Amino acid sequence: MAALGDDPELVRIGNCSGFYGDRLSAMREMLEGGQLDVLTGDYLAELTMLILGRDRLKDPNLGYAKTFVRQLEDCMGLALDQGVRIVTNAGGLNPAGLADKLREVAGKLGLHPKIAHVEGDDITARAGELGLGNTLTANAYLGAWGIVECLNAGADIVVTGRVTDASVIVGPAAAHFGWGRTDYDALAGAVVAGHIIECGPQATGGNFAFFTEIPDLTRPGFPIAEIRRDGSSVITKHTGTGGAVTVDTVSAQLMYEIQGARYAGPDVTTRLDTITVTQQDTDRVLVSGVTGEAPPPQLKVSLNTLGGFRNEMEFIVTGLDIEAKAALARHQLDAGLTVRPAEIEWTLARLDRPDADTEETASALLRCVVRDSDPKKVGRAFSATAVELALASYPGFTFTAPPGDGAPYGVFTAGYVDAAAVPHIAVLPDGTRAEIPPASETLALADVPEPALPQAFPAGPTTRAPLGRVALARSGDKGGNANIGVWVRTDDEFRWLVGALTVDQLKVLLPEAAKLTVHRHVLPNLRAVNFIIEGLLGQGVAYQARFDPQAKGLGEWLRARYLDIPTEFLA
Incomplete structure (x- = not known):
């Protein structure tokens, strides 16, 4: 067990990144804005893994979030001075490479942090034998226990590959409180806290439906979870930062990218139907009552493949007879294609309105998207055919952008493998490699029966x-x-x-x-x-x-x- 703060009954975890490309200054803002025990960052999404996969194809030394390196070049000394541990999944496809890069940065700064990393999630080389097919990337979602091992070994900075988004929050909480692997309710509470703060200012008023109720969205603050020993938490933010923390801003993030009432993870299955959210004070929301169950026996795997090549042309259609003009363009392009792509999709966005007082509001957008495994079929053979119509089609014919070559596109799918088939290794600050066993107790995932619905609201006006x-x-x-x-x-x-x-x-x-x-x-x-x-x-x-x-x-x-x-x- 390794206490990460001064209060044995509470750990204060802030988040400074919700995606690869989030506010670069957020790490410094969080470190300077008030007290923290741990600072986390979530840099990985389904699309990010594809981007990092392409980076790694160009340079095998890459595959991690480069913006995180820039943030630590600025803030490593500040974090060490304040005793704030940093835990992040910015390692992406190359956590060992990121750890080495951070040691290089530390050396240039004259600093001596203890740096650890978690690996094993990258199973790309074994995807075929595991029945996952031929992929560009294949990464299993690991859990929090490798992070716990690194923190217990005294790491100041822990970088991981593909762990679940909430794991970078669950790991520090489990290390601080010494939770065991079957402390399901506490772990589930930390998963919920992690899910709330993992997307940064989406929990403090960003992307919020009733956004006009938020007093200042100029630069909403990043969120903090004050997690308690029982797994309950208070969601808050640094005093004086923009945005707001309310029941609704927290609920908005709770509803983001979830499925059913059971939220499966590698460490615990969280029952989302047990969450209670209560406004405790201004910018302080209590999240409590969460229960958990044993995790499923399989791990989810993020699979990215190169699906082929795509191109598009977007026609501007203005004024009267929009439908007839669009039909003419479709007919002409279809007739002019000497080489047909495997997929051709047309959409007509009727953004126009009658008697419009600007040309833009009198116009609709006709979009043609093509895809094929052969880049030639969606390259100039397609876009040049569209351009050739410029003087021979409907009145007012024009495009939103010039023609171009086709570009590769990726396809994301989810796979599942037995947890025992995926290594989970904590590489400690001294280089020791600690293997993390899979959960010994599992429970197959099942749907939760629909709860008893409330009595219908009476009919009326x-x-x-x-x-x-x-x-x-x-x-x-x-x-x-x-x-x-x-x-x-x-x-x-x-x-x-x-x-x-x-x-x-x-x-x-x-x-x-x-x-x-x-x-x-x-x-x-x-x-x-x-x-x-x-x-x-x-x-x-x-x-x-x-x-x-x-x-x-x-x-x-x-x-x-x-x-x-x-x-x-x-x-």
Whole structure:
């Protein structure tokens, strides 16, 4: 056991990165803004692993988040002076390489931090034998115990590869309190705290549906989890920073990129239906009551492959007869292609409006996307054919961008392997390699039966209005699937919501989902329903099946749709 702060009953963990490319100054802001015991950073997403995979193809010494190195060049001395431990997954595909780079940086700065790393998640070389196919990257989601081992060995800085996003928070909490591997409720509470703060200012008002309620979003502060011995936590931020921490900003992040009521991880399966969220004070939200179960016997694996090559041309269509003009362009391009790509997708975005007072608002966008395994079929053979129509097509013909060659695109899929088949190794500051065994107690993942729904809200006067007048939402991606979490603020509104926003109603409101499989999960403690829309995003973010490939705006589209809402809710 290694205490990470002065208070044996509490550990104060801040986060300074929610993605690769987040605010560069956030590490210094967090270190200078107030007291911390641990500072974490989440740099990895499904798309990031593909980006790092391409980096590694160009240079085998790369494969980690280079911005993290820049942050530590600036802040390593500050963190050491304050005794703040740093834990991050910025190692990406090359945690050992990042650890070596940080030692090089420390030497140049005249500093002597104890640096450790966690490895074993990269199973790319064994993907075929494990039944995962031929991949560019294959990384199993490891848990928190390698991080615990490194911290217990005195590491000041711990870098990992692909661990679950919450693991960089769970590890320090488990090390501080000396939790065991079957302390499921405490571990689950830390997972929830980690899930809330892992995306940085999304927990302090960023990307928040009722954003006009947030007093200052100029530069929202990054979040902090004050985790207690029982796994409960208070979510907060440094005093004087922008944004806000409220029940709703915390709930918004809780609803982000989740599936059902069971949230599986390599260390614990967290029951999201047990979470209680309470406003304790200004910018202080208590998260409590979380229960956990044994983890499943398999680990999830992030698989990225090169799916082929893609290109697109976007036509501007202005004024009258939009549909006829678009049909002419489609017919001409289709007839002119001498080499046909394997996939051709057309979309017409009717952004125009009648009698528009600007040319832009009188225009629609006609987009053609092509994909093929042969780059020649989606290169100039495609874009040049589109350009040749410039003087021979509909009136006002023009493009949003010049033609170009096709570019490779990636495909993300999730695989699963037995946990025992994946090494989990903590490389300690002195170079010792400690093997972390898989969980000895596991429980197969199963759906939670839908809870008893509240009594229906009584019929009464209704008004046709946007759902977002009453409800908040947050949406995101998981591979090719999208999730939309929708929640309300009062019990009566929840009684109405669960009856009104069914799967069938969602398909009416979002016609793009009408022919897809949609699942609904009800979370009464959060007054929420969460929808999973299978296949909406094609083969993942890099495939770019929609103009919003990560479904970030999907919840806001839903909130803008009209339905009959009890009039009393709209007062």
